[in-house]
Amino acid sequence: MTFISRELRLKSQPTGMPTADNFELVSVGLPDPAPGEVQVRNLWMTVDPYMRVRMNEARSYMPPFQIGEAMQGGAIGEVVVSNAPNLKAGDLVTSFLGWREGFNAPADGVAKLDTHGLPPQAFLGVAGMPGLTAYAGLLRVAALKPGDVVFVSAAAGAVGQVVCQIAKLKGHTVIGSAGGAEKVAFLKEIGVDHVIDYKAVPNLAEALIAAAPDGIDVYFENVGGEHLEAALAAAKPFARFALCGMISQYNAIDAGAGTRGLIQVVAKSLRLEGFLVRHHADLQPVFIKELSDWVGEGKIKWRETVEYGIESAPSAFFKLFKGENLGKMLVKLT
């Protein structure tokens, strides 16, 4: 029986904000898997802001998506047919072959998933790449130390929600920025000390300085632009900024709006360090162990925003840039 899988291909490179026209939904029949291969039905796929960068023509830190080819990204699937000894039908696997309903792949192109008792899709969020990003960025890149006051932008997003809670469970004062009442309520619920609704305040820098009158020691950067300017203005001397992403800049048509106030990096002896989670994969085992403990103790909660069906993946993706997700944005494929 042929598995008909629908997949989303890049049809054209976006200029600015991507649109449905940049995608093409195509049905492909998967042949029987070859020896050593598995056939996988995807249950969940993720959409992440960084994927926007891969839709551009230029190579950045990952190769660009190719026009006419299926896009890629994290996915959780179930083995349907296995021609490999180490996997069997019914096994859950993670792969980088999202944006499609199913695929054949060599068995070593997927990884068997031990859910540690968590829902499988958590491994696209709090227990997956976004969770490890939060953990590595806060503890290693920003080198969180006792007494630090921590500012987090996109605090109610997939990464931000984990950053806030790790900082809180370690006893820090946390200031989170997010847009809209639902996100603000969630951040208060998870114990964030000062929540700034950036869409509601007239001046973000002033709001941040009011929340942290003595300044911030750590900034976890997910947004860029005005948020970075506010963090520069509010930084204490020797503050450390872990730069994870700048979602406000990804759809810029030129090099983005300029960031003002960088002279503060000199005046305050700041350290701004960008990072990619893939360079911190060595932390994965200790991260999963600590995370499991924290979840078991009720110290980490999380939210997901779920869209349904492969055909909804582009709109789920667009919503990231409009801030319409609370927590991890996921697409449920079955």
Add this chain to the structure above:
Amino acid sequence: MTFISRELRLKSQPTGMPTADNFELVSVGLPDPAPGEVQVRNLWMTVDPYMRVRMNEARSYMPPFQIGEAMQGGAIGEVVVSNAPNLKAGDLVTSFLGWREGFNAPADGVAKLDTHGLPPQAFLGVAGMPGLTAYAGLLRVAALKPGDVVFVSAAAGAVGQVVCQIAKLKGHTVIGSAGGAEKVAFLKEIGVDHVIDYKAVPNLAEALIAAAPDGIDVYFENVGGEHLEAALAAAKPFARFALCGMISQYNAIDAGAGTRGLIQVVAKSLRLEGFLVRHHADLQPVFIKELSDWVGEGKIKWRETVEYGIESAPSAFFKLFKGENLGKMLVKLT
């Protein structure tokens, strides 16, 4: 005999580029020094870009100059009268009491200068704060390591000329940016591998990438603005930027023009670290020892631009922002 000292006081805070109207030249009669004090005639004073920041009303990393009071800065002087046991007439001393022809001060407010055989004014430049800035920024902040390709802006300035030569004597490929034929010729003379005349190239980033087709590992930042943007564009993954100053920004009336392309800090895992030389004073002894050796071996040369008389100090200062100095800008007071 009363010592009549002329001194420059801050008359008003500049808006944008400072002008002669912001200064007032006043003659004051120095009384005989009190017990424990010395009377010093300044021989040399320095003007440095950072002083512009102290002319603003707001406190930055140093307190602002006060209107109606003499400005301050590094100076080399000669003791005229000593009422302190550890200093005698004729001794050379360094102090932070520049912008005046002479002063009385407690003996512990000055430091006796051992010139190590160098001209005294070198201790306002290559052997002083600018030299230590170069040494600490390149070796500690940027953590120079074998094989690094180094880009230096304001490369023919007081700090830049030392950065270039330390990097060269350690065997690195060095790219220096400066404006004008005289500076370009000097940088070639001291062995800089690729000299970019930023005033003559149509696109600085393209010129830098042409000079360093595989990218730069270290950027020593003295300028800001377009230079920082070029360095971001040309940086290799994991490049380190030591941010010493941003002279292009000091006269900005608002927060300065924005810097574009900061998303590269994330995409390339860059580290941008600002620093102030005063936090690296522990390196002073090893710096002076190494520098003396290098000068003795002919491995470090330097240039000075000298103006004469206290009344010329404001115009010497203005010339810094027009790039009219080659090497250290000094004012000779006697």
